Amino acid sequence: MNDILVLGGTQFFGKRLVEKLLTEGKKVTIATRGLTKDPFGDKVKRLIIDRENMKSQLDAFSGRKWDVVYDQSCFSPQEVKATAEALDGKVAHYIFTSSMAVYNFGKLHKEDDFKPEQFSFTYKPRNAYKGYEGYQEAKRAAEAVLFDYPGFQSTSARFPIVIGTDDYTNRLKFHVEKIRNGQPIGIHEPEARYSFILSDEAADFLYRVGETGLTGAFNPGSEGDISLSELLSKIEEITGKKAIVTDEIEANNASPYALPGSWSVNTERVKNLGFTFSDLHETFHNLIGFYSTN
Numbered sequence: 001m002n003d004i005l006v007l008g009g010t011q012f013f014g015k016r017l018v019e020k021l022l023t024e025g026k027k028v029t030i031a032t033r034g035l036t037k038d039p040f041g042d043k044v045k046r047l048i049i050d051r052e053n054m055k056s057q058l059d060a061f062s063g064r065k066w067d068v069v070y071d072q073s074c075f076s077p078q079e080v081k082a083t084a085e086a087l088d089g090k091v092a093h094y095i096f097t098s099s100m101a102v103y104n105f106g107k108l109h110k111e112d113d114f115k116p117e118q119f120s121f122t123y124k125p126r127n128a129y130k131g132y133e134g135y136q137e138a139k140r141a142a143e144a145v146l147f148d149y150p151g152f153q154s155t156s157a158r159f160p161i162v163i164g165t166d167d168y169t170n171r172l173k174f175h176v177e178k179i180r181n182g183q184p185i186g187i188h189e190p191e192a193r194y195s196f197i198l199s200d201e202a203a204d205f206l207y208r209v210g211e212t213g214l215t216g217a218f219n220p221g222s223e224g225d226i227s228l229s230e231l232l233s234k235i236e237e238i239t240g241k242k243a244i245v246t247d248e249i250e251a252n253n254a255s256p257y258a259l260p261g262s263w264s265v266n267t268e269r270v271k272n273l274g275f276t277f278s279d280l281h282e283t284f285h286n287l288i289g290f291y292s293t294n
Contacts, residue, residue: 001067001210003027005091007051007083008072010036013162014097016203017070018044024207031060032073051079052125057086068093068210075126077141081149088151095209096146098156100195100219101136105261107193107225111158111217111269116143132259143217153215157206160221160265161257163283164199165290171256172284176291178253179235179243186249187258190229194257195264196284197221201277208275218270222280225264228257231284238288 009018009030015038021028022043030038031047038044047060051073069091074080084094102116103109121141129138146154163172178185197205197220205220232243246253267277 001026001093003066003068004029004210005066005069005087006030006072007049007069007074008032009070010038012166012168013164013199013202013206014070014072015039016166016200017072017206020203020207029064029066031057051075051083054082054086057083061086061090064090066091068095070206070210071096074142075135076124076129076138077121077145078123078125080142080145081123084146084149084151091152093153093155093210093213093215094146094149095155095157095206096142097206098143098158098217099135099139100158100160100263100265101132102140102143102158103263103265105259105263107262107264108266109219109264110266111219114140114143114217116140116147116156116217119144153213155209155215156217157202157209158217158219158265159202160195160197160219160263162199162202163196163287165287166199169256172287173291174256175232176235176239176288179232179241180239180292182241182244184244184246184253185232185255186247186253187228187245187255188247188249189258189261190232190245191227192259193225193227193262193264195219195221195225195267196280198278198283205270205275214273219265219267220270220275220277221265221267222277222283223267223271224280225262226280226284228255231257234281234284235288238285239292 029045034048050056
């Protein structure tokens with residue numbers, strides 16, 4: 001691959017993906033709403049699109065072609081349908097940033113636990129998808145549209161929770177600061193288990209999928225999972241402070257990782273393909289140390 005289109009690419013691991021592509025000498029075009037500044041200067045071409053306005057995409061993509069498109073900004077089946085139609089004949093490989101949220105609550109899901117071709121849905125705009133249930137439905141439906149579309153080879157990266165020192169959501173930082181400051185953390189299910197991946201490794205996975213042409217659905221991420229109680233114990237160990245956990249959930253204490261059940265993935269398929277990811281417990285040790293001193 002040489003000519004790359006990135007839909008989004010101005011935040012978090014999408015930005016890391018663009019940086020990786022540029023480092024590898026790729027020609028990169030980013031397509032966004034133009035609302036978020038990026039650090040890429042004249043190293044990239046820029047297009048302005050509205051994912052909910054197909055005409056804006058038809059106009060922006062007219063007369064252009066790319067080898068690969070990375071979709072980092074899709075939040076409804078309507079959006080992936082419009083983009084796929086606008087890119088028909090203009091791109092060979094469509095790589096979609098999906099989520100482990102396509103699976104039901106449960107531990108160590110394998111890729112075959114969700115089959116997008118069997119998922120029935122109705123088209124709705126992104127603002128109709130509320131909360132984690134809406135996010136789950138939107139990602140499931142988007143995959144169903146993509147894998148049914150005949151215009152290109154398709155890949156879905158079903159990422160677990162993405163973490164890193166550049167995580168603008170501050171979800172892990174929330175827990176470290178609450179414990180350091182002796183403030184309660186609201187959690188209903190402290191034994192619920194989750195999977196994670198570092199932001200730079202998420203970007204590297206996407207890059208390598210594009211470079212190798214892998215297609216299908218994949219669960220990238222650190223091997224195994226971790227419970228919220230185990231995570232809090234790690235923070236206690238590093239900070240020397242005791243976590244205060246409450247089941248009285250309020251807006252200012254609710255853990256951003258607290259969901260009604262476990263959500264984790266089995267990474268055996270990507271491991272067998274030669275992908276490696278950082279050790280989960282070492283990753284948290286390093287990140288907790290970072291947030292404890294910054």
